[in-house]
Amino acid sequence: MIHPIPSGTRDVLPDETREVRAITDVLRGVFERHGYGEVYTPALEYESVLARADMAEARPAYRVFDETGAVLALRSDMTVPIARVVATRYASAEPPLRFCYFAHCYRGVRPQRGQPRELLQAGIELVGAPAPQGTAEALTVLCHALDATGLKDYRIGLGDASLFPALMASLQVHEPVRKGLLEALVLRDFVGLQELLAESGLSGEAAELLLDVPQRRGGPELLADAPAPADGAVKGLRDVLELLEPAVAERIIFDLGLVRNIGYYTGAVFDVYDPALGAPIGGGGRYDELLGRFGRKLPAVGFALGVDRLHIALAGEERGTGALALAGPSGPGDAGEPVEPAR
Amino acid sequence: MSSLHGLTIAVPRGALFGGTVDLLQALGLDTDELRSNDRKLLFEDIGVITMRPTDVPTYVEAGAADLGVTGKDVLLEQAAQRSAEGGRDVYELLDLGFGRCTMVLASKAGPDPAHEALRRLGVMRVATKYPRIAARHLEETGRQSEIVEVKGSVELAPLTGIVEAIVDLTATGTTLRENNLIVREEIVVCTARLIANPVAHKLKAAAIDALLEQLRELPAAERGRGAPEPA
Numbered sequence: 001m002i003h004p005i006p007s008g009t010r011d012v013l014p015d016e017t018r019e020v021r022a023i024t025d026v027l028r029g030v031f032e033r034h035g036y037g038e039v040y041t042p043a044l045e046y047e048s049v050l051a052r053a054d055m056a057e058a059r060p061a062y063r064v065f066d067e068t069g070a071v072l073a074l075r076s077d078m079t080v081p082i083a084r085v086v087a088t089r090y091a092s093a094e095p096p097l098r099f100c101y102f103a104h105c106y107r108g109v110r111p112q113r114g115q116p117r118e119l120l121q122a123g124i125e126l127v128g129a130p131a132p133q134g135t136a137e138a139l140t141v142l143c144h145a146l147d148a149t150g151l152k153d154y155r156i157g158l159g160d161a162s163l164f165p166a167l168m169a170s171l172q173v174h175e176p177v178r179k180g181l182l183e184a185l186v187l188r189d190f191v192g193l194q195e196l197l198a199e200s201g202l203s204g205e206a207a208e209l210l211l212d213v214p215q216r217r218g219g220p221e222l223l224a225d226a227p228a229p230a231d232g233a234v235k236g237l238r239d240v241l242e243l244l245e246p247a248v249a250e251r252i253i254f255d256l257g258l259v260r261n262i263g264y265y266t267g268a269v270f271d272v273y274d275p276a277l278g279a280p281i282g283g284g285g286r287y288d289e290l291l292g293r294f295g296r297k298l299p300a301v302g303f304a305l306g307v308d309r310l311h312i313a314l315a316g317e318e319r320g321t322g323a324l325a326l327a328g329p330s331g332p333g334d335a336g337e338p339v340e341p342a343r
Numbered sequence: 344m345s346s347l348h349g350l351t352i353a354v355p356r357g358a359l360f361g362g363t364v365d366l367l368q369a370l371g372l373d374t375d376e377l378r379s380n381d382r383k384l385l386f387e388d389i390g391v392i393t394m395r396p397t398d399v400p401t402y403v404e405a406g407a408a409d410l411g412v413t414g415k416d417v418l419l420e421q422a423a424q425r426s427a428e429g430g431r432d433v434y435e436l437l438d439l440g441f442g443r444c445t446m447v448l449a450s451k452a453g454p455d456p457a458h459e460a461l462r463r464l465g466v467m468r469v470a471t472k473y474p475r476i477a478a479r480h481l482e483e484t485g486r487q488s489e490i491v492e493v494k495g496s497v498e499l500a501p502l503t504g505i506v507e508a509i510v511d512l513t514a515t516g517t518t519l520r521e522n523n524l525i526v527r528e529e530i531v532v533c534t535a536r537l538i539a540n541p542v543a544h545k546l547k548a549a550a551i552d553a554l555l556e557q558l559r560e561l562p563a564a565e566r567g568r569g570a571p572e573p574a
Contacts, residue, residue: 155545155546157545187422187435188432188433188434188435188541189434189435190434190435190436190437191435191436191437191438191536192435194438215552217544217545217548218548218549253545253546253548255545271545273542273545273546274542275542275546277406277542278404278405278406278407278540278541278542278543279404279406279432279541279542280541280542
């Protein structure tokens with residue numbers, strides 16, 4: 001007999017569960033050590049509450065009616081529910097506030113693409129800590145957490161969601177053109193971007209900058225060479241860099257074209273890459289305006305790691321390098337001690 | 344023998360193969376074995392994997408190759424239909440210029456049967472290998488349609504009367520003419536594109552930028568030399 005489960009969902013059996021548990025235990029230890037208290041929130045929320053945030057591509061995909069006819073939605077991330085928690089349960093608490101979570105989130109999938117409908121995310125939210133200090137703290141916790149799992153070769157792409165819009169504004173790109181240019185960048189379509197720029201009537205020099213700047217990525221030298229119109233956002237990145245300890249700073253790849261597919265990011269944004277995986281393991285950024293939508297105007301920053309992707313990357317590195325700290329034969333206490341980073 | 348800047352490249356078999364291999368050779372890759380052995384799929388020592396053009400985005404997105412060459416038609420067909428869903432998560436870095444074809448709507452010569460069907464039956468039936476591009480084009484132009492997906496010779500469908508029109512890629516229009524079909528509308532011009540895996544684009548930035556630089560400096564003649572797709 002066949003009793004199917006929806007595509008993009010999985011039963012997790014004991015061998016895998018042990019390995020996943022080892023990862024989440026290590027992460028939880030690091031988050032707690034940095035002062036981030038774990039929270040649970042309901043998987044189902046009122047749709048109207050979640051809709052206060054601009055989620056763009058990551059918006060909730062599944063809705064049900066409750067017994068009174070109200071529309072409930074399955075959460076698609078934990079950032080929005082935690083923003084709600086801060087505004088309601090901590091309405092007058094002194095910031096900064098630090099939370100971590102390990103929770104399943106639910107996203108719509110495209111068929112036949114192996115995308116998860118239900119994904120386990122591990123992450124933190126740091127509320128009430130402005131840039132650059134808050135951003136530097138989040139990046140530091142991120143690196144400490146990944147180091148502790150034993151992931152070796154990861155890098156963090158760091159950009160700023162306000163950079164390209166600021167560049168367009170200072171080059172006086174016409175309002176109707178801006179949307180199309182940003183969309184091409186979000187779609188990672190540089191050919192389309194170039195075509196739009198050619199049709200836009202912008203000066204050759206301006207068009208060149210708008211095509212070239214978002215393709216710049218590399219070490220800190222990038223920040224020194226950035227053109228004047230991008231100065232504000234680049235200065236923000238420089239300020240963050242100055243606050244990072246060397247072990248964290250050397251993981252950073254500056255990426256002036258980085259945009260994420262969630263709408264609520266306002267400043268620094270980042271993605272976690274590992275050569276063992278073709279897609280980012282996780283990412284995050286600043287969302288300084290989201291909390292205001294829930295009635296408590298506070299700057300905030302956070303990140304989420306896809307636990308399954310992290311697991312795949314660790315397994316991939318293990319196959320590639322043969323020496324990984326994670327898991328091993330899973331006896332009790334195996335993952336109790338965070339492992340020192342390789343470098 | 345070695346790969347280009349240590350990068351792995353997904354090369355499409357079929358119409359774009361010649362142009363792609365010429366380009367790789369112009370960039371300094373030793374392509375002798377690639378040209379002579381059409382059964383082998385994996386050329387590890389030169390960092391090349393070969394596959395159908397429609398599979399190139401799949402392998403590049405998954406990170407099996409850092410870069411890939413495929414047609415814009417393939418990318419459009421696999422792209423997002425609505426803004427809520429993303430397309431393939433790959434970078435589209437460069438228009439390589441070769442493999443130039445046009446996506447067209449064609450129907451039997453004479454009074455347009457598609458027009459007639461739309462007027463009298465309210466819907467036109469369209470056969471295609473590109474159901475998403477076809478559906479989007481007809482939706483954007485406000486016409487009701489019924490898309491019939493076929494895998495082989497699309498020209499057969501209107502000749503046998505199962506559809507009134509086709510949406511297909513054509514370079515010279517010869518196949519269409521031979522089957523008594525005429526182009527009614529041009530939908531989009533498609534050329535070969537260089538795509539990149541999003542993680543490789545960051546972690547191998549220097550290598551990819553060096554290759555892009557090399558590509559931009561190639562004389563136009565070497566970049567656009569690929570043979571047009573037979574149609």
